[in-house]
Amino acid sequence: MYQYDQYDQTIVDERVEQYRDQVRRRLSGELSEEEFRPLRLQNGLYMQRHAYMHRIAVPYGNLRSDQLRxxxxIAREHDRGYGHFTTRTNIQYNWIxxxxxxxxxxxxxxxxMHAIQTSGNDIRNTTADQFAGVAPDEIVDPRPWAEILRQWSTFHPEFSWLPRKFKIAVCGSKEDRIAVQIHDLGxxxxxxxxxxxxxxxxxGGGLGRTPIVGKIIKRGLPWQHLLTYCEAVLRVYNRFGRRDNMFKARIKILVKALTPAKFAEQVEEEWQHLKDGPSTLTQAELDRVSQYFVPPAYEKLADTDASYEKHLLENRGFARWVERNVRTHRVAGYASVTLSLKFPGVAPGDATDKQMEAVADWADEYSFGEIRVSHEQNLILADVKKRDLFAVWEKAKAARFATPTIGLLTDIIACPGGDFCSLANAKSIPIALAIQDRFDDLDYVYDLGDLSLNISGCINSCGHHHVANxxxxxxxxxxxxxxxxxLGGEQGMGARLGRVIGPSFSAEEMPDVVQRIIDTFVENRIDGERFSDTFDRIGIAPFKARVYASQQPAHA
Incomplete structure (x- = not known):
């Protein structure tokens, strides 16, 4: 993982002291709330319904064990004993x-660590694949490139006051596991x-009020020009993005208005002023950053382990967890483990202080002291020996981290919603918990296969509902x-937006609505199809007919 040098540490330490003085002046009345607002937002501090919410950056979802501790x-000493991991791989505290x-x-x-640029109209936390460096389908490890983008974008003077917030994702695998196509820049x-x-x-990707899947504007860009080309994109957006209407200020609106082809032409023209300039990457710079992402000291192991295979045969619960929560590793004898933050009675993405400390301990014991955060709001131990998987499962089960439902219906993505967020129109957490309670039969959920369900409490779509099945x-x-x-949304390489089925429903109706959708899927499914395959084949009409058959909704 990347380690701060003296310049990084000095910048972050000085930012803390700068902010400390800003808070002092706010508390003394020297600064009004209007004056203080942009200052706190630049440090990740929001005012929510009941208290301040503090959002902490987790660059490209990577954490050391000491950082997680x-x-x-912080959760124990400054919040109510828990934190919430988000779809941008950050962590939020809701009672600050x-x-x-x-x-x-x-x-x-x-x-x-810091909270710089986790809010405001600037370049936010850059995200990357939670299995970076270990995924068998990886072509290029995205982490050095994400770190280069992080360093370039942090405190970039030209992009500190963009028309609107700006999000970047980097993928280096055949499979897109981080929803690149719904980012401002991918x-x-x-x-x-x-x-x-x-x-x-x-x-031009993004969700929210106007959901749009991003378009490729440049192919085959040599790595040396990554920063200069991204800078050209930001310059065009900064110059021509709407500032008169915050609802039309995202880059997706500009790209759509110009058309992707015309936008690409403007970027290309701007790039000619930057190409081969000071921001051109050199091999020395790439080597400097890449040295922090070399593979750990893997042992030379056989790809199979007798004790592991024995546990698989003898323990059905362990076998099911392995099938859903354990992924193949590019190094023989190792595997990657996803620790589920989706368990009954707890908001998706929440983890207590004791749970976080337990995961940090497991990381030290089993995974080279490193933890990953996924945009699905789960935690990952990326480098676990197969012979240790049973021990990890037993510990995860005791800590309520072993729900074997990764990628299934109850692996729900949800924003904090109206329980906390001042922007939300409705609560997300109670709906997620009610659906989890309705579908508490693991055998049934398991038989449904891969199926995503996402919940957002408002049109800002922090729960990514547009790209869920x-x-x-x-x-x-x-x-x-x-x-x-x-229905019908998808993320990944073939990202697409879901289609609204019709009038809305009350909170009390939602478990029944989801049940009817699932029943329609099961009745029409052929040969173990995924939900998205069945939906593509039969269309939205059968789902709509089933959902609305027994009622006349009062609201459009």
Whole structure:
């Protein structure tokens, strides 16, 4: 993992002291809330319904064990004993006191972490594959490139006041596991015929009020030009993006208005002023960053392990967990483990201080002291020996981290919703818990196969409902909470947006609505099809007819 040098640490430490003085002036009344608002947002601090929420950056989802222990300590000492992992691989604390936030940032700085640019109209946390460096389908490890983009974008003076927030994702595998196509700017890494790293650049993706799948605007970009080309994209957006209407300020609106082809022409023209300039990457710079992402000291192991195989045969619960929560590793004798943060009675993505400390301990014992965060709001131990999988499973089960449902219906993605967020129209967490409670039969959920269900409490789509097989959006109807349902969304290389099935539903109706959707799928499924395959084959009409057959919704 990347380690701060003296410049990184100095910048973060000085930012803490700068912010400490800003908080002092706010508490003394020297700064009004209007004056303080942009300052706190630049440090990841939001005012929510009940308290301040503090969002902490987890660059490309990578954590050291000492960092996770610090996050646990902050949860215990400054929150209510838990944190919430988000779809941008960050962590949020929902019950923060303003006067304690400088101390939180100081504690983060002591383990090379910060909250810089986790909010505001700037370049947010860059995300990457949670299985980077270990996935068998990986072509290029995206982490050095994500780190280069992080360093370039942090405090970039030209892009500190963009028309709107800006999100970047980097993928270097055949499978897109981080939803690149719904980002403002996406990077697909590949190798050309000579084995050199090249990039395809996407622009104009995003969800929210106007969901759009991003389009490729540049193919075969040599790696040396990654920063200069991205800078050209940002310059065009910064110059021509809407600033008169925040709902039309994202880059996706600009790309759509110009058309992707015209936008690409403008970027290409701007790039000619930057190409081969000071931001051109050199081999020395790439080597400097890449040295922090070399493979750990793997043991030379056989690909099979007798004790592991024995446990698979004798323990059905362990075998099921392995099938859903354990992924193949590129190194023989190792595997990657996803620890589920989706268990009954707990908001998706939440983890207690004790759970975080337990995971940090497991990382030290079994996975080279490293933890990953996925945009599905789960935690990953990327480098576990197969012979240790049974021990990890037993410990995860005791800590309620072993729900064997990764990729299944109850592996729900959900934002905090109206329980916390001041922007939300409706609650997300109670709906997620009600659906999990309805579908508590693991055998039944397991038989359904891969099926995504995402929930957002408002049109900002922090729960990525647009790209779920079943998407649920909280809407306000005359002051009451209602829920709109969409079907057929997909993320990944073939990303697409779901289609709204019709009028919205009350919270009480939602478990029955999802049940009817699932019943329709099961009745029409052929030969073990995935939900998305059945939906493509039969269309939306049978689902709609079944859902609305027994009622006349009162709200459109």
């Amino acid at each position: 610090m996050l646990a300590r 006191k303003l006067e304690e936030t400088p101390e939180i940032l100081a504690k983060l700085a002591s383990v090379q 990077v697909y890494l590949d190798r050309d015929a000579n084995g050199e790293v090249v990039a395809s650049i996407l622009a 079943i998407g649920i959006l909280g809407v306000d109807k005359d002051g009451a909470e209602w829920y709109q349902v969409s």
